[in-house]
Amino acid sequence: MPLLRCLCLLALMIALPAGAAELKVDLGNGLQTFDGAQLVARKDARDIAIPADVAYKRATRYRAVPLKSLLAGIGPKDHLQFVASDGFAAEIPAALILDTHGAEAWLAVEDPKQPWPVLPGKNVSAGPFYVVWTQPEAARIGPEQWPYQLASIRKLDDVAAxxxxxxxxxxxxxxxxxxxxxxxxxxxxxxxxxxxxxxxxxxxxxxxxxxxxxxxxxxxxxxxxxxxxxxxxxxxxxxxxxxxxxxxxxxxxxxxxxxxxxxxxxxxxx
CATH class of the missing domain: 2.60.40.420 (Cupredoxins -  blue copper proteins)
Structure with a gap:
């Protein structure tokens, strides 16, 4: 009987999906949690091309969601903080995401079945979530505004406050x-x-x-x-x-x- 129990438990563990990566978003109206499967299933998700990827230093393609639609409800005077799992914390004014005169921010989502390659000089990828920009030069988007290994997005008071x-x-x-x-x-x-x-x-x-x-x-x-x-x-x-x-x-x-x-x-x- 103990052996049978162990075999059943092992079979159950194999059948269950691996823990999905989660992105936490808090815009002041309660914490929301998104997993990769939810995000790529959204109607506004699409395949995008990034000619000069900041993290990978080459052309890349991603399945991504428009960031401003994911952050619905923010205003141009709001301030956002993007925190990565390694301690990187990018401070980005919401106005930069809402009206960038041609530049557009996207949340790229890594497919665990098709993981992204490791970053140059590192042993990890930019996933599971990565903020990328199309036409970044239109709004002078700098490399610090491309946070990868993203874990959370929060609406906060601005830095000076x-x-x-x-x-x-x-x-x-x-x-x-x-x-x-x-x-x-x-x-x-x-x-x-x-x-x-x-x-x-x-x-x-x-x-x-x-x-x-x-x-x-x-x-x-x-x-x-x-x-x-x-x-x-x-x-x-x-x-x-x-x-x-x-x-x-x-x-x-x-x-x-x-x-x-x-x-x-x-x-x-x-």
Whole structure:
């Protein structure tokens, strides 16, 4: 009898489907959970082509759902956070998803029966969920706005309201390069780094405590590091990507460094 029970249990385990990957979405009206099968069965799901995939660095094709239809109910003044399973936390204004003048955000869904290839230099794929963009150049979509291995999407207050210790001094004029640098920081750095101990990302080190990089790197070396981290410290396991001029212009880089120098004088211990 024990043997028969074991055989029956084994047969049941084989018959049951493997645990489906789930995406959690909270837009302030209660948590919703979607699995891959639900998403690809939606009427608005379709096959899309991505000519220059940020994660795979080549042309790709996906089964995907328009992101703005999945996030129905958000407004242009809302703010969204996309959190990946590895600790990456992209902060994306809802306006960028709702009205991008030609660019369109999609949620690509990995089919467990046909898994995506592993990412370059990694041993995992971009799945099970990955935000991709068609015509990203129309809205200057940066690489940090392509979160992969996505686990959750949440509507939250904007970054300045949630993390006041990363905000520049209120006395700065509206046209200050530091204020522009703060915007650049949010778009390109905050998905991986905290500052003054504030932020939800868990991938990179804090950029102000105990020391700001402008305090221990010459300006030319810091610029080189942002452009190509491996040019300064060769480390095969490093996760930080380089930011080319097509992604981060010289003007944006100037503003980012101005913001970091400014924040070096505004340290807050969490």
């Amino acid at each position: 949630r993390f006041p210790s990363i905000v520049p001094a209120a006395s700065l004029p509206a046209n200050s390069p530091v204020r522009h640098g703060f915007e650049v920081f949010q778009r390109n750095c905050f998905a991986c780094h905290t500052l003054n101990g504030e932020g939800d990302a868990r991938l990179g080190p804090d950029l102000n405590i105990p020391h700001n990089p402008t305090e221990y790197l010459r300006a030319d070396l810091l610029r080189a590091y942002v452009r190509d981290p491996q040019s300064l410290r060769h480390w095969p396991q490093a996760k930080m990507p380089g930011f080319s001029a097509s992604v981060l212009s010289e003007g944006d880089l100037d503003a980012l460094l101005a913001y970091l120098r400014h924040m070096a004088g505004r340290k807050h211990t969490p």
